[in-house]
Structures are given as structure tokens and as C-alpha cells.
Amino acid sequence: xxxxxxxxxxxxxxxxxLIVVLxxxxxxxxxxxxxxxxxxxxxxxxxxxxxxxxxxxxTLLESSLEEEEVNHFISIINRENNRMERIxxxxxxxxxxxxxxxxxxxxxxxxxxxxxxxLESLSLLIDEKxxxxxxxxxxxxxxxxxxxxALNQILMNxxxxxxxxxxxxxxxxxxxxxxxxxxxxxxxxxGIGIPEEDLNRIFERFYRVEKSRSRSMGGTGLGLSIAKxxxxxMGGDIKIQSQLKEGTTVTLTFKAA
Ligand code: ADP
Numbered sequence: 001x002x003x004x005x006x007x008x009x010x011x012x013x014x015x016x017x018l019i020v021v022l023x024x025x026x027x028x029x030x031x032x033x034x035x036x037x038x039x040x041x042x043x044x045x046x047x048x049x050x051x052x053x054x055x056x057x058x059t060l061l062e063s064s065l066e067e068e069e070v071n072h073f074i075s076i077i078n079r080e081n082n083r084m085e086r087i088x089x090x091x092x093x094x095x096x097x098x099x100x101x102x103x104x105x106x107x108x109x110x111x112x113x114x115x116x117x118x119l120e121s122l123s124l125l126i127d128e129k130x131x132x133x134x135x136x137x138x139x140x141x142x143x144x145x146x147x148x149x150a151l152n153q154i155l156m157n158x159x160x161x162x163x164x165x166x167x168x169x170x171x172x173x174x175x176x177x178x179x180x181x182x183x184x185x186x187x188x189x190x191g192i193g194i195p196e197e198d199l200n201r202i203f204e205r206f207y208r209v210e211k212s213r214s215r216s217m218g219g220t221g222l223g224l225s226i227a228k229x230x231x232x233x234m235g236g237d238i239k240i241q242s243q244l245k246e247g248t249t250v251t252l253t254f255k256a257a
Contacts, residue, residue: 001025041206045087049080090222097229104147108257111141111176111183118155125163134173142178143257150230157223158187158250164217166191183256188249194242202240203228
């Protein structure tokens with residue numbers, strides 16, 4: 001609590017007592033802490049690629065290396081640069097959601113095609129890990145009422161996580177159902193799962209269960225928070241259930257057209 005007080009006086013200045021104001025600053029304090037933590041996270045996430053790029057480019061400039069080494073160093077610089085690009089693109093997207101600048105165009109989108117397009121973009125990764133994908137979408141599924149770009153991004157973030165955090169030869173089930181009001185999409189993997197103690201923090205910006213594992217897969221730790229913020233802004237819902245080493249199920253709810 002923040003405490004403010006002032007003497008309480010009568011018109012002739014005689015003291016009657018004290019006026020005490022107790023202000024609950026817990027929320028204010030919490031927000032302040034979150035802001036600080038966010039800035040610290042952004043700085044840290046960008047510092048790593050910057051340091052790597054700096055040291056590799058300095059070595060390239062200062063020493064005469066074999067062509068093979070030169071190429072290796074350049075590919076590292078390129079990879080780290082791509083990582084920074086992804087982080088900044090994700091941050092810009094979050095900031096656009098924060099400021100409500102998303103310029104949405106809400107339209108009717110075919111549920112089957114939206115899922116199909118996402119899977120197509122991920123087909124290389126899916127083949128690499130030899131994952132089997134099972135789709136369970138009824139013929140009479142309703143269209144989704146959403147912004148196409150936002151919907152694609154949500155599906156991409158969720159389905160790419162299922163792919164990233166699956167083991168080789170894993171199985172991913174994607175099912176959809178609809179009623180008069182909503183279209184529900186369930187993405188279920190039998191991958192590494194999420195420990196129970198991490199589940200309620202998983203939607204926080206930059207939160208990851210295993211930093212190094214996420215990084216090595218190109219993750220920024222922002223994918224789930226972007227998905228949640230987009231879906232909240234569209235009046236939908238996202239739920240995640242998981243069992244460590246058993247797998248994860250994400251359920252998305254959209255408005256039906
Ligand atoms: P990242 O870019 O690291 O994948 P996300 O915000 O998309 O960031 O996810 C946050 C963290 O949640 C991930 O680092 C990972 O630890 C965990 N996670 C998300 N989806 C899954 C999943 N399907 N299976 C296991 N862990 C997951």
C-alpha cells in the first residue's frame with residue numbers, strides 16, 4: 001500500500017485529526033514489473049544474435065580464412081540475422097495488437113482450406129520429421145468469421161508448435177467441429193508435452209519451457225502470446241492442455257460465419 005496523510009483541520013485551524021489515504025498499488029506495481037521484465041527480455045533476446053554477428057563479422061574482417069570457413073561464418077551471421085528479423089516482426093505484431101492498429105478485414109473463411117494451407121506451408125518440416133497428420137473435419141463444417149491474415153497466423157503458430165515439439169514419427173490430429181455460433185479447431189500432438197507448473201505461464205511473452213530447445217528450433221517465445229492476443233481480439237478463445245512426455249492439445253474457438 002501507498003500511504004498518504006494530511007492533517008484534518010477546522011476553519012480556525014484547530015487540529016481535528018488526520019486524513020489517511022491508503023492506495024492499493026499491487027496492480028500498478030505488477031504492471032510496472034511486467035513492463036520492466038518485458039524490456040529486459042527483449043534486450044536479452046536481441047543481445048545474443050547481435051553479439052554473435054559482431055564476433056563472426058569481426059573475425060571475417062580481421063583474418064584471412066579458408067573459403068569453407070568464410071561460408072560457414074556467413075551462414076551463421078545469416079541465421080542470427082533471420083532470428084532478429086523474426087523477433088522484431090513478432091514484436092511489431094504484438095505492438096500492433098496493443099495499439100489496435102491491426103486493420104482487420106473480417107470475412108468468411110473456409111475452415112478446411114485455412115487448415116490445409118497451413119499444413120502445406122509446414123509440409124517440409126512434417127516430412128523431415130516423418131510425422132503423420134490425421135485430419136478430422138466434417139463435410140458440413142461452418143466457415144470461420146475472421147481476419148484471414150490473423151487466422152493464418154494463429155493456425156501457423158499453433159500447428160507449427162505441434163510440429164516443432166513432436167518427436168520423429170509422431171502423430172498430429174487436427175479436428176474441427178462447428179455449431180451455430182462457433183468453429184472449434186483442436187490440434188493434438190503426442191510430442192514432448194509441457195510440465196504442469198509451466199502451463200499457466202505459457203501465454204506470456206517470451207516464456208518458454210526450455211529456452212535452448214525452443215531457440216534451436218527457431219522459436220522466439222512469442223508465438224503463443226501472439227496467437228492468444230489475436231484470438232482474444234477477435235472474440236475467440238484458446239485453451240491448452242498438456243501432459244509431460246505424453247503430448248499437448250490446443251483448442252481454438254472462432255466465431256462461425
Ligand atoms: P516458441 O517460439 O518458443 O515455440 P511459443 O510462444 O510458441 O514459443 O511457445 C512457448 C513455449 O511453449 C515453447 O517454448 C514450448 O516450450 C512450449 N510449447 C508450445 N507448444 C507446445 C507443444 N505443442 N508441445 C510442447 N511444448 C509446447
